[in-house]
Amino acid sequence: MKPALPPLLIVDDEPNLRRSLRALLEPEGYEVVDVESAEQALPLLAEEEFFLVITDVRLGGMNGYDFLTRVRQRWPHVPVLMITAYATPKQAVQAIRAGAFDYLPKPFAPEELLHAVERCAEHWRLKQENQRLRTQVGVVTDLSQIVGECPRIRELRQMIQTVAATDARVLILGESGTGKELVAGALHGLSRRREAAYVRINCAAIPDTLLESELFGHEKGAFTGAVRQKPGRVEEADGGTLFLDEIADMSRPLQAKLLRFLEDGTFTRVGGTQELRVNVRVIAATNRDIVRAIHEGQFREDLFHRLNVVQFRLPPLRERGDDVLLLAEHFLRQFNQTLGRNIRGFTPAARKKLLSHYWPGNVRELRNVIERALILETTSEIQATSLPDFELEARLHARGGSEELPSLPAPGQTLDDLLAAYEKRLILAILEQCQYNIGRAAERLGLSRHALRYRMQRLNIQSDTDTEPASADSSASSP
Known part of the structure; x- marks a missing residue:
């Protein structure tokens, strides 16, 4: 579906001409706003978006040329089509030099006007597409950036290739920094929707009061500051993919509205009554423990099941x-x-x-x-x-790790595997705090140096330093 056009603005002091133009344009699907003077048009242009302005050269008050100059100064991206019953070649040249998109003498054939309006509409759509493509620069849309040869990463790449060809919803789970956005981008880039929009929205980065408007859009006057209608990101993603990052940070009331949207693709803009429908594929991700969030009442279980058609769990590094x-x-x-x-x-x-x-x-x-x-x-x-030296990172992990619940064993993982992983993490954290001084680390752990070295060897922990405090004798003999 093409992006919805904003309205066009007609500025003419002849009521009959305004009615005629409206009767010609509205059946073609264009939304029309008309005013009788440039003085009325300028405040409208400041408040609302228009893809085209049609104005007569001769107006009561400010004339069309002065109005054109004001528009070009303040809104250079808005094309202006000038019409007049007193056309001369000199006036046409003057209008084009002043920045008019086109110049039509009266009387003109309806086809001439419709052709000019459609050119402006297509120009607006191309600008929107160009803007969309610029936002996607740098988005990874294949598997080339998912680097790794461990079994879980190989399985991940294979699963992405399998799932990308479908329109199935995907829930990506994993710690912060594990590459969830890379997976989402690859799922879009390998899908049949890859030529359409890929829209990303971080649910944790937008205040809750604005997130609904950002997601579903709003109508003019829906709230203070809503001076014009604004389509939401779901409309921008129509035909493509919507990636909802940090989905577990979304408020429960908005989760309910998202659940309704996921059922049939319908939604209503904030402050609106018209039900709209789009066709998007939804990919969601979170770094939170989603089961804990559900148990604590922070995330709806029915929304989890709606999103969790295919689940990716990304391994920590x-x-x-x-x-x-x-x-x-x-x-x-x-x-x-x-x-x-x-x-x-x-x-x-x-x-x-x-x-x-x-x-x-x-x-x-x-x-x-x-x-x-x-x-x-x-x-x-x-x-x-x-x-x-990773000292701060080690302290951060040591403080946070004590509050974490043990992770559930993966298929085929035993209690011994979990205990060995925890032991390795603990020894690594202590080593980093002690700057890899084996003696001090052993003392912190209540072990002998020999016992710590044995455990490090068993757990495949390597240390590039083995510093010890200087003895009293050696320090005394040094110069």
């Missing part, structure tokens, strides 16, 4: 093994190009440090770490010293 290094190399290539650097890779110590970190911020955190390293690095390889 700490569970992806050597994918950390693959992603680091991927970001290294990206930032080498954007920053104009030529860093070849990572030293063994840097690789160990990357593998040992817990990555509470997941892939987004890793991307920031690699960008920082390239900015700081002065050699041909990324050194461990160019990477952060």
Whole structure:
């Protein structure tokens, strides 16, 4: 469906001509607003959007040329079509030079006017399409940016290819920074809707009082500040895909309206009474524990089931093994190009440090770490010293981790697997707090150095440093 046109504005001091133009244009599907003077038209242009202004050259009060000049100064994107019964070649040239879109002498054939109006309508639609395409620049619409070779990422890519070909609703779950938006973009880019709009809206970034208007649009006068009609994002996405990020942050009253919309694609703009219908595919995502949100009454269970036709659960980076290094190399290539650097890779110590970190911020955190390293690095390889010490991240994880409930075991995962994962996270957090000093970490954990080393070896935890406090004798003998 083409985007809905805003109205066109007719400015003429002859009532009969205004009625004739309205009778000609409205049966063609155009919404028409008419006034008798330029003085009445200017405030309307300040309040509402019009895709075209049709004005006579001779008006009571301000004439058409002065009106055209005012419009071009304040609203240069609005085309103006001038008509007159006193046409001369000189006047036509004057009007075009002043910025008129076209110039029609009276009497004109109805087909001439309709053709000019349709050209303006198509021009407006092309601008809207151009704006839509600009908003999608940088959106990942294939699988090339979903980097990784661990089994869960391979399964994820295969599942995306399978599900993308359908119109099934998708719910994407995962911690912040795991790549939920990449998955949504790939689902759209591989679908049959890929030539249509891909509209993203972050439900947590928009105040609750404005989110309904942003989603479904509003009518003029619906609330203070609503000076014109505004289509919502669901209309913008008609024929394409609507991605609702952080869906669990949406208020329950708006969840009820979204549930109704998901049932049959119908909705009503804020302050409106007309029921509208669109055809969109909905993809939703959240980083919250959706089951807990349902149990605490923050998220509707019926909405969860409506969205949860196909579910993707994205693994945190700490569970992806050597994918950390693959992603680091991927970001290294990206930032080498954007920053104009030529860093070849990572030293063994840097690789160990990357593998040992817990990555509470997941892939987004890793991307920031690699960008920082390239900015700081002065050699041909990324050194461990160019990477952060991760002290703040470790403290953040240690504080937040104590309040988290243990995750439920995945299919095939045993209690021993869960305990080993928790033990590894705990040891890594303590090591980072102790700056990888084995002696101090062992003391914090109530273990001997030998026992801690044994556990680290069993859990495949590597440390690139093993510093110990200097002894009293050695410190005394130093100069």
